[in-house]
Amino acid sequence: MRSIEPPALIACAQVKPRHRQEPKGRPARVPGTARSAGAARTLAPPAETPAPPLWRDRWAWGCALAVIPVVLHALGARLGEPVAEDFDFLHRALFSPFTLLDGGGSDAFWRPIPHQVYYRLLWPVILARPGLLATLHVVFLALATVLLYRAFRRGWPPAWAAVIATFPLLSESTRALISWPSHFVDLGVWLFTALALHEATARRLWSTLAALLAALLCKEVALLAVALVPWVPGPGPRDRSERLRWTAAAAALALVWAAIYWMIRERAGLHLPHQLETSATTVGTPIAARIGWAVANSLRALFSLPAASSPWAGPVGAAAVTLCAVALLVLLARRPRAGADTRAWVLWSLAWFLGACATMAPVFPIWAPNRSLYGSLGIGMLAAIFLGTAHVALLGALVALRLVAFALSPAAPHMVAPAAPKTGAFLDFERLARLQLLMHDTRRTLQMAYPSLPSGAGVGLYNLPHDAEYSFGGSRSLQAWYRDSTLHWVRHADLMANPNAPMVVVVEFESRGRPQVVLVPAEALHLLLRALGKIDHREMEGALADLARADSLVTDPAAAMFDAQVAGGRAVARAALGSVEEAERDARRGIALWPANVYAHFGLGIVEYLRGHLNAAAAQAETVLYIMPNHQGAKNMLEAIQLEARAHGPGDARR
DSSP: OOOOOOTTSEEOOOOOOOOOOOOTTSOOOOTTOOOOHHHHTTSOOOOOOOOOOGGGOHHHHHHHHTTHHHHHHHBTBOTTOOOTHHHHHHHHHHHSOOOSSSOTTOSSOOOHIIIIIHHHHHHHHHHHOHHHHHHHHHHHHHHHHHHHHHHHHTTSOHHHHHHHHHGGGSSTTHHHHHHOGGGHHHHHHHHHHHHHHHHHHTTOHHHHHHHHHHHHTTOGGGHHHHHHGGGOSSSSSSSHHHHHHHHHHHHHHHHHHHHHHHHHHHHHTOOOGGGTTTOHHHHHSOHHHHHHHHHHHHHHHHTTOOSSOOTTHHHHHHHHHHHHHHHHHHHHHHOOEEOHHHHHHHHHHHHHHHHHHHTTGGGTTOOOGGGHHHHHHHHHHHHHHHHHHHOHHHHHHHHHHHHHHHHHSOOOOSSOOSSOOOOSOSSOHHHHHHHHHHHHHHHHHHHHHOSSOOTTOEEEEESOOTTOGGGGTTTHHHHHHHTOTTOEEEOHHHHHHOTTOOOSEEEEEOSSSSOSEEEEEHHHHHHHHHHHHHHHTTOHHHHHHHHHHHHHHOOOTTOHHHHHHHHHHHHHHHHHTTOHHHHHHHHHHHHHHOTTOHHHHHHHHHHHHHTTOHHHHHHHHHHHHHHOTTOHHHHHHHHHHHHHHHHHOTTOOOO
16 A cells, blocks of 8 residues: 655655764654754655544544634524524425425425425424524534544644634634524535545545435535545545546446436426526626636635625735735745645645535525535635645634634624625525524514414514515414414515404514514504505594504503504694694604604604795605605605795795
């Protein structure tokens, strides 16, 4: 069996040791460890000793504990809380017979381990103990890290192997892997890929194939592992003929998987989300540009930077460039020569990273930073080769830099913001944590007041924050919470179409203050909507009567949004009836409770117009149009103000 060089160590010409008598009192040097000035520039570092047993390997323990920063920086989020796609899979697990021959709740992909098996086994934990599920994800992540370390420790120095194994952990997006049940897709493919590499470096073909199959059944990106694991340099398969045999076996496995995938895709009518297969943006963008998009966003994500602009992008980028420049200067000073194993590792690492980025091209331009996890293995290896060869201290500097960048990424929000943060991603940890907090508060508030609901019942959703309705998964969230497939949400659009839609109760979101989720009697909301309709039809007396009745039904002082809308409606009705003082009081109260209160601003605008304060009235009308551009009443008011201003001339004093 050929000897295996320590991977990525600088290879150089062999220097024959000179046999000479060592001075007395000085221990003899081990051949290959000379430290003379000339040898320091040419001799590679000595080969590492074999790894100790796992339980005595301090580096392995360090890798396992490297998940701690991820957990600490995720605290405050409702870890494990199901949201959005989770309810598609939970609904399938709860109310449909078990089968592996469809998407398992997905309309796009056949991923039976995370979509069918995972939810079928763990739905009681997901719904009742989501924090326990997050703990399970942390354990899986730590296990994958240790497996990767042990795989590369067979041919790499321990510090280098540890940097490679832990490289994915210090990214803000990794927090989403432990937080969201749906991300077991990415966590599962990562875990089984780590197992495949572990088994391949131990030269165990059948267990490698089993791990690769499990990875394929988690996510399609595992095809990259199928192609590259048989060619892992160093402690992988022994020679070219063995690698070809492994490649043939892995290819046969992939072909069987692909054939089954195609048949199930056709049978179940699966297709990429958002019509990406035919999207003009996707199809019209060259493949090189799409891969470049994936590469750039992946590199930013690996340093915990969002795809959108960030104040930390400059300092973090400058620090990374400085680190690379220092390593380059050290290497130029030493003038090392790369050996065959080094070149093989560099090519393998580049192929892994670029291949992982290429798999993102079909979903362009929808970015999610968790997708950078798989390709991070290649970047981690390149960093170990480049920085570790220069000096092991530079590896420590890299870890420190990424820890700082990781710490600077946004913490979990403590309140649900009315609008999602603009990070350039469809979903990242910050946006996910916002939705999970909303879902947690909604479920807890509703189930505390209504431990059970009658069959077929509807529950209203009112004033949800922007970009949040998606998180409810249609009515599947309500059905999963109560284990009843006949329940349904009555959404805002449903209420506008039918203000008298039957409901048991209404869930209302509060953008300011706590709690942010309150319950409003269904009759009160019906009366409010009816009153607002009467205002639009100029039935002011009837509107005030309905508003008074609605106000009397809501006794929870936390229902500020409802109170604000009642006050705004009263302001418009009273201003239209000429009760200027009362209308102003109601309008200012409505704005104080909810600054984006359209009715309150419009009512105040009427008050100012009646008083002859045309500038102030115009300002309120413009505010209304900023919030609701199609508000006809505000448009009419501005036209009236302009007509009156022209009639009085430019010299008129208007306040």
